[in-house]
Amino acid sequence: MASRGPYAKGLAKREEILDVALDEFARRGYDRTSMREIARQSGLSQAGLLHYFSAKEELFLAVLRRRDDRTTAPDEYSHSHSVGELLGAVERNADEPGLVRLFVSMSAESAVGDGSVAHDFFVERYRWLTEEIATDIRAQQEAGEFSTAVDPEDAASILVAVADGLQLQWLLRPESVDMGARISMFWSLLKAGASVRQGDFLD
Known part of the structure; x- marks a missing residue:
């Protein structure tokens, strides 16, 4: 039980670093964001920051991963997804232009660098995200x-x-x-079109 104290403090510090990094990446962009500045705002030395994240790219990808994990509540995270959560995430993106810009540029770069950290992250992201949403759609199918x-x-x-x-x-x-x-309009049209298509099959 005693080991939970340091472990919990380590997790809390990691979350603090991610909060600071998210703000810095969104405001300054990837290239102008400094690991030294993130360390300073997190109350760490640069060596201390590297204990949690060994490189800026690793830290940035952790920020993107947590962005996907964020639920409708601003301070809650869950590594699961659904149609509703995707719609909510798209709506929130308008408040985070810096992160949207970084996401788009990094996802484009990941298509070129096979085997890079960014490439592997986005390959896994699309696999996970599609599977999660497909599971939700399957549940909606079962519910009629x-x-x-x-x-x-x-x-x-x-x-x-x-x-x-x-x-x-x-x-x-x-x-x-x-x-x-x-995105909400598209989802409504997709559901309506699917219903029409099912009706055609039943004729």
Whole structure:
């Protein structure tokens, strides 16, 4: 039991570092963010920070991973996802332009560097995210809320692609792209279209 004290303090410090890093990456961008400054704001030496994260890229990917894990409550995290959580995340993205810009640029770079930390992160992210949302859609099918004529994995993949594509559109035209409204509209159309398709099968 005694070991839980230092362990809990270590987890709390890690969360503090991630909070500081999220703010720094969002405000300054990846290239201008300094590990030294993150360490200073976290009350650590640079060597102390490297005890938790061995490189800036590792820290940034941890920030992105926690961003995906954030629930509708701002200070709660869960490594699970659903359609509703994806819609909420897209809507929140409008308040985090710096992180959206970093996410889009890092995801594009990850497609080039096979075997890099970023590449491996995004490959795993899309696998996990699609599986989680497909599981939710499958549950909706079992509850009679979504047509069984549509493959859950296909629907999940398309929904994630729309969510990420809207981020790029919003960065290019923030004044005319409402990400939250558009992803919600797309999900409503997908559900309605699936119902029509199921009706065609039943005729």
